Amino acid sequence: MASERAISAVEEEIDYEGLGGNVPLHINMIAGSLAGISEHAVMFPVDVIRTRMQVLSATPAATYTGVAQAFSRISSVEGARALWRGVASVILGAGPAHALYFGTYEAVKETTGGNREGHQFASTAIAGASATIVSDAFMNPFDVIKQRMQMHGSAYRTLAQTASTVYKQEGLRAFYVSYPTTLTMTVPFTAVQFSVYEWAKKVLNPSESYSPMTHVIAGGFSGAVAAAITNPLDVAKTLLQTRGSSTDARIRSASGMVEAFKIINQREGLKGFARGLSPRVLTFMPSNALCWLSYEGFKFFLVERERSL
Template sequence: MSESAKEQPLPFAFQFTAGAIAGVSEILCMYPLDVIKTRLMLQVGTGGDQYKSIFDAFRRIVKEEGPRTLYRGIIPPILVEAPKRAIKFAANSEYGNMYLKMFNLEKMNQLVSVLTGVSAGITEAVIVSTPELLKIRLQAKENAGRYNGMTDVIKKVYATEGLRAFFNGLESTIWRHALWNGGYFGSIFMIRDVLPKPESKQGNLAVNFVAGAIGGTIGTTLNTPTDVVKTRIQAHLPSHGPKIYSSCIPGVIHIYKTEGFMALYKGYVPKVLRLGPGGGILLVVFDQVTTFMRNHFM
């Protein structure tokens, strides 16, 4: 997504491949923080056997459950990373072209960059909602020993909760991805516009990483409350009793009233530590792969 990469649109297949490589690279590097984030988000109240911090969670997970637990539930997100990241970047480009024509603009501006990000996020959410549910079920501490991998989760969810259960949390997932992508791509546009144009390959890498990392941090700050609600909705089992959260905004209000504002940011530290640098990794890898493809295949 460098300036040179915008001169000639890449075919969808190239966008798909670059997005897949960027997504899988990011998740392999940063996934353990996602497991810790989920554990912290599912904690209600204080005291007891709860994790005291990100470091306490990491230490106890490794000690009590083994280091492999830090990669529990990674298969669903890896399987969905190719279409997910392809849609994140390719849909952002397509929506950008659509809005430029709709508003009769010659180039992107701040408002359009946010709007394209939100639109791409909504599209992305529809793809990732069900794999997210499977991942959450595998990551939840109380489910240790309940499931024997992704296939077993699918079988048991269908048998005990029905087909509709696979779409639990879809609305909250849409909120989560719309806010993150809007913040991410909107920030990237703003930061690239403010920073001096790089004059070297190393400078371009640095600008991309900084822009992506700041964008990832802003997106994470915007969407964490909706992510907390989404995680709790998708972790809910019939054995837990009646559902507490019916949808995203009422869920945010309920958590605020019953647990306080800070509860809406449970898991924020591991999440931002993942998606801040992770946003930089995504942008750098995507830009490098698309540049390679442009130089060698076009």
């Protein structure tokens, strides 16, 4: 009897990890949605600092030497609420965007053979790239709104006001001018992140049983690696998404990624592309750990719940 229970437990663990084949798509999407909201809401204050540190034409009052100083100055001068300005845009967009993200990832990974035994790097990279193309198309306008509200001295206070003002003054293009740059950044970011995550998960947990600690370590490590590699592109994206609020004429007229790179290089050289690196890594390491922990946890819970019905 004990051996039968052990065999049953092993079978359940294997079923759980057979993502695309054994877990329904709607569970992956629900789990992804809940994970996305959890991740972005918890790490939002650090994301505010990342945006502030990446703005190229910042005033002296908005120039920070490090994450700790930024936290202290923003909290004392602007109040703690400033660290949460724009969070509504993230919460509203993150749920559906992450549902699309993880749903696409699991579907494409299954189709391309990513659930076979061994390290299927090509499959996970393709699935990750496909996921980000779909989710970023939905999320990009919300990200623009968020960053406009996060800037130092921003007059924007609500999601609706920001969206309306940006649309009236700059048109629909303002919400997607950074989309090519976003994809240029997030496609390699996601490909690296998913590949490293799947590799680390299998190295740390060869049995592929449900292991929260494995998901935390693999998620944090993959997030840090991907964030560091793609930081230069993130600086360019921030310049494009906040250009409408800049007092610099050349930045306001920047039309795309190539122009953004030229401006950054001419103004600050290579060090300009490292702007916000520390808060970016500090954002993505714990947020990715939390995202994967939440995603795998919610998925495990939802699968068990459906089995019990």
